[in-house]
Amino acid sequence: MPTTTAPATDTIGLWNLAAERPDLVAVVDPDGTEVTYGELAGKANAYARGLQALGLETGDAIVVLQPNGSELLAAYFAAIQSGLYVVMVNWHLVGPEVAYIIGDSGAKAFLAHERFTDxxxxxxxxxxxxADGRFAxxxxxxxxxxxELAAAGGEGRPERRTAGSPMLYTSGTTGRSKGVRRPLTGADPDTVPAASTWFFGIFGLKPFDGHVHLCGSPLYHTAVLNFVAISIQLGHPAVLMDRWDPERMLALIERHRVTHSHMVPTQFRRLxxxxEDVRERYDLSSLRNMIHGAAPCPHEVKRRMLDWWGPVVTEYYAATEGGGTAISGEEWLRKPGSVGRPWPGSTIKVLDDDGAELPPGEAGTVYMRMGDSSFEYHRDRAKTEKARVGNLFTLGDVGYLDEDGYLYLHDRKNDMIISGGVNIYPAEIENELVLHPKVADVAVFGVPHEDWGEEIKAVVQPAEGVEPxxxxxxxxxxxxxxxxxxxKLPRSIDYTEALPRDPNGKLYKRKLRDPYWQGRERSI
Structure with missing residues (x-):
């Protein structure tokens, strides 16, 4: 079990902790190897020196294609302390897709893993x-x-130290993915950004205090990487899983006395x-805050998790681009279906198609903003402008605010079905069908209909052992x-062996819907 005792001071941050408590465990690799703060910081320093020896300057980018592990985190922290942008690549992508990201980001170094050789x-x-920018x-x-990269730049910390940043690529469900590139701050990398401690404070997570984080999803996901990186910076050991397995997760929670994690509803359903005898076998009393987002959670699934784990299940709604809401388990029981109220400093508004603000209870497009932060989609001003109304931006979600300021989501605007002039939200239908014991997963969307414009189609992944x-x-x-x-009833049901979801639960619905619309154009 990782050592979580706080150092004698309130110092936080990877390099500060490495100096004061080098033997404190920072990471538990998927094979069980414990990596200390001294070891992680030392490797991050070596990589940063090597990248600078290659000629990388502040504002340059590197691309990382690696599985969960301390090697990936060392590359991340190398960039974060040397003024570089770091792109974590989804390892489900194929060669041309990764090549696009390397070219689009302007990466001058590529750190890969032999698992993804081809x-x-x-x-x-x-x-x-x-050739001199390729490392594995x-x-x-x-x-x-x-x-060889680690040995290239001499000893100690890199000569030039200034805060770098992740460069995040939004999911490419409607064409090429776009990089979200924020301006570099020029801050001292030894100083943990106030935004990090503030963000964890939303969920009641403070430095040390016996916390241990469990990471069960790939680190190329924005939220997953954020939770692990901030956990390490705040003195919370991060226990990494390579491939998520429900019983394995329960065993790791018991073994390492895990207090918090970041999850998705797909994992809840598998748990x-x-x-019942397996679920009751493990001691989960250490849990304090199991945080979920990224995909809608059916109400019945959420209730069952709250019944099992208690009010430690917290939901949030947020965007790579900034801003969001959160709701505790206790609040959710009072406001079932809500994704919460805005974070401190975050603005949430619901607007109509003309950009006018709508009153409570009336559905429209959800827009948000986080303080005075700004962003742009890398090399895509048109997409940046299309997502904005004034200083607000949208992910394209449809929802409403109630009288108490709690946000409720219906669906993505692009996923909404318009049948006979009536707006129908697929998520509502999916949340009911997925509860049937013979359904493992389901996607609902509109397909062409001559009279109604669209009719409702369901594509079902049957439960194990169930034949279509x-x-x-x-x-x-x-x-x-x-x-x-x-x-709201589906007019037809098709079947598939597996829905196209990424490991974080995100459904690529367009891959299912597009074949039905080939040669036609949707009005949305």
Whole structure:
């Protein structure tokens, strides 16, 4: 179990902790190896020196294609202390997609892992990345071992130290993904940004205090990386999983006395599917705040998790671009279905199509802002401007605020179905169908209809051992008739072995919907 005793002072930050308590555990790798603050900071220093020896200057970018582990975190902290932008790449992407990100970000170094050899080589070649900018953990043809990068720049901290930043690429569900590039602050990397301690404060997470973070999702996700990086900066050891497994997660919680984690509803459903005797086998009394977001959570699933874990389940709604809401488990029981009220300093407004603010209870497009922060989609001013109304921006979600300022979401505007002039929100239908015991996952969307414009289609991933059939379709439709108004009922159901979701639970619905619209144009 990681050592979590606080140092004699209130000092926080990777490099400060490495100096004062070098033997304090910072990371537990997926294979169980404990990595101390001294070891992690030392490797981050070595990589930063090596990158500067290559000629990288403040504002340059590196791309990282690696699985969860301390090697990835060392590369991240190397960039964060040397004024570089760091792009964590989704390792489900193929070579040309990674090549696009390397080229679009202007990356001058690429740190890959041998697990992704084929993609790494194809991407580096297509992007035309110089041979001296290619490094790998393990053996990758044409890439130098990262040990050579670490040995290139001498001893100690890098000569130039100034805060860098993640460069985040939003999901490419509507074409090429776009990088969100924030201006560098010029801050001292030894100083933990106030925004980090403030953000964790939203969830009641303070430095040390016996906290241990569990990471069960890939670190290329924005929120996942944020939670792990901030945890380490605040003295919370981060326990990393390589492949998420529900019972393995429960075992790690018990073994390491985990206090907080970042989760998605898909993981909740798989945890609840465990046999009751398995769920009762593990001691989860250490849990203080299990935080979830990224995808809508069916109400029944949320209630069952609260019944099991108690009011430690907290939900939030946020954007890579900035701003968001949060709601505790206790609040959610009073306001079921809400994603909460705005964070301190965050503004949430619901606007109509003309940009006018709507009153409580009336649905429109959700816009937000975080303080005076600004961002732009890298090399895409048109997308930046399209997402804005004044100093507010939107993710395209539709929802409403109640009289108490709590936000409720209906769906993404692009996913909304307009059938016979009536607005229908697929998430409401999905949240009912997914509760059927023969359904493992479901997506609902509109398909062309000559008279109505669109009709409702459901695509179902059957539960394990369940075969698609006309009888199953009728069973699911009969189930839906008892839970949904007639105009919300799917007119047909198709089946698939697995829905196109990423490991963080995000559904790429367009991949399912587009074939039905081939040769036609949706009005939304």
């Amino acid at each position: 993609v790494a080589v194809a991407a580096a070649d297509e992007a035309g990345l110089a 953990v393990g053996a990758v043809p044409g890439f130098r071992d990262v040990a 609840l599917a465990l046999p 059939s006309d009888r199953l379709t009728e069973e699911l439709l009969e189930y839906a008739r008892g839970r949904l108004a007639r105009f």
